[in-house]
Amino acid sequence: MKKIFIISIFYLFSTNILIADEHKCSGMKKLSKEYLACTAKNIKEGAVKKKNQVKEGSIKKTNQIKEGTKKIFNKVKTKIKKN
DSSP: OHHHHHHHHHHHHHHHHHHTTTTTGGGSOTTSHHHHHHHHHHHHHHHHHHHHHHHHHHHHHHHHHHHHHHHHHHHHHHHHHHO
């Protein structure tokens, strides 16, 4: 259990360092209060950016599906009117 805990903490800090390149928290002492606050802020900003990208992508896909179904519905509607 201790090994899993240690590995997860190592993974957490290594990912935080990779994500936290935006505000350059590297000048601070590792595991200090300021460093952790800086990395947390960077992770939060990265998550917000990713959320917005996903949201924009899903809106775009929804509109594409909506337009596609309208086209299909209009084709079916014209075929029904002809018959």
